Amino acid sequence: MGAVKPETIRVEYAEFHPRWYRPPVSVYWWLKQRQYLTFILRELSSVFVALFVVMTLFQLWALKKGPEAYAQFQQWLQSPLVIALSIIGLFFVVFHSITWFNLTPSAMPVRLGGKRLPAFLVAAPSYVAWAVVSAIVAWLVLR
């Protein structure tokens, strides 16, 4: 099948290309919607997760250094700034965990007998494990 060569077509009709409007996207796009703000806070929570990890490493280092260093560490923990950071951090870490557990069913569809398991059943084991581990840690610390 032969093709018509483009250069043999001389069309007098001029093509009309309208000027598109390209709406600008604001640098504050994440404030325009509740869901966007929640998303950004979720992403931000990883900073506090990292902060807690750093604090734990600090704790291990102080433990290694000896009782005096550890006592200094405990003093530092009780300073108002660290308490404030810890409370905010705790909120973000809990928020991080809940959003993470609730997202896992989307990423991992679990099928039993050809049918897909509902999302809360896939997320449930994570919550159960969280509760169990928290209970064990609480018992170890508070006994």
Add this chain to the structure above:
Amino acid sequence: MEMAETITLEIARYSPEQDTAPHFQSFEVPVHKEWVVLDALNHIKDREDGTLTYRWSCRMGICGSCGMMVNGEPKLTCATFLADYATKGSKIRVEPLRYFPVIRDLVTELGDFLGKLKKVKPWLIHPSQAPLSQGEFLQTPAQLERYKQFSMCINCTLCYAACPVFGLDPIFVGPAALALAQRYNMDSRDQGSGERIAVLAHPDGIWGCTFVGECTRVCPKHVDPAGAIQQYKLTAVFEWLKSFITPKGQDI
């Protein structure tokens, strides 16, 4: 609250031959219980202002043409009742779908989106073409279930209007195109995952997605494009690990 007899629509207008930027124009339309925003637009175009320009076709949520921003939310205007806004006493602001270039009024430019759909090779790739005389493909209900949800997409682009990644970086392949790729990857009749991986496992593909999840929330057909993308992220990682074990050039 009693339903008002009329409601005000504030509609974005833009005509490139006269305007450099959009402006809003208000119209008053009657409220009927079964009327949707699309009915209001047709009422305005038929009776008041024939220049009002928008896309629509089936008016029953299957063609995907009538997507617009209604009070800041991406919606199919054929499935958005005036009554829901009238009972609250609020106005209705209608704008073209967010993050797309605007050709005129409520009409967006979709060429880039259509190109992305084509890029993921949305067809059955089956190199071993058996002749029809050997019979048709067979597929069990369980095999169908694995990709059926992703096949429900009507290409309405509401998900792109919801996606901030696409809004900030239009080169992102986007939710619908990536879900469409998964629709074929998960189809038991398809053998083409290897041909799609280069487009998918790419910074502009799945790795551009940060799982905001807005695409899934606004999807009128419950396709769950966010789920499709996260599932493929796992697949892509396994393929990357496998590539260290299997020799170069091997099909996946």
Add this chain to the structure above:
Amino acid sequence: MVHLDLRHLGEKLINARLPFVRELCLKYQNVDPVKELIPVRPVVHYMMGGVSTDINGATPLAGLFAAGEVACVSINGANRLGSNSLPECLVFGARAGKAAALYASERPAPNGPLQALVLDERKRLESEFLHKSGGRQRIATIRGEMQATMEKSAGIYRERNLLEEGAGQLRELQERYRDIQLDDRSRTFNTELESALELGFMLDVAVSMIECALHRTESRGAHQRTDYPARDDGTFLAHSLVFRNSDGSSRVEYQPVTITRWPPGERVYGQARQEQQH
């Protein structure tokens, strides 16, 4: 207005057996079948006839191809089998596309006279629609009256007086169509111009439908006449072809039906069908 009452079934049964019905009513009509009546009306669903084509989509006008609902190969006859419209589109779309490509590739590039025709057409659109002022008719008004006329005169049941009345009303509408006024003079995505052109063509199709219906003094498939209730294979086992004469009037001709595997028979149900099969 006719309504369907499902309220007696109760919410549980409706959700279990008719979930899709409930979803459609809620999503697109704001009606809950559990508590409210569902409005029901007959609608036009499909055009069985269309532009006459051969099995490759070629129309009697050389170089013009058609496929799908707009075309009449004819595979649907007087009434289309359910679900055939989509495969019709796929099969004949592919055939017509290939035939059109082959046709185009075997011919020289568009030349001077053809381009002049294109520019003439653009001038016509500008003078009759885009640049015209002083018209007093709105597209939607004429379209609405056409729809009402066709529903009354060429609906499910037809009869001579109503058909002739409809023909007269359509002639008047075609006159008023010449006095149409557009608001939209833009060259960018002008959907009002598109509507105006489509309305003109719809009026032509409507006139053709009524003309054929008047000539076909029998009942067959979707064409049911209360004044001629029986089927007349002797005279009317044929396709109606409508032509426009140079004076603007219509001319109906007939083309015999190609019968291959299934001879025409009486369509009956129930006991009569049992009897027919023996």
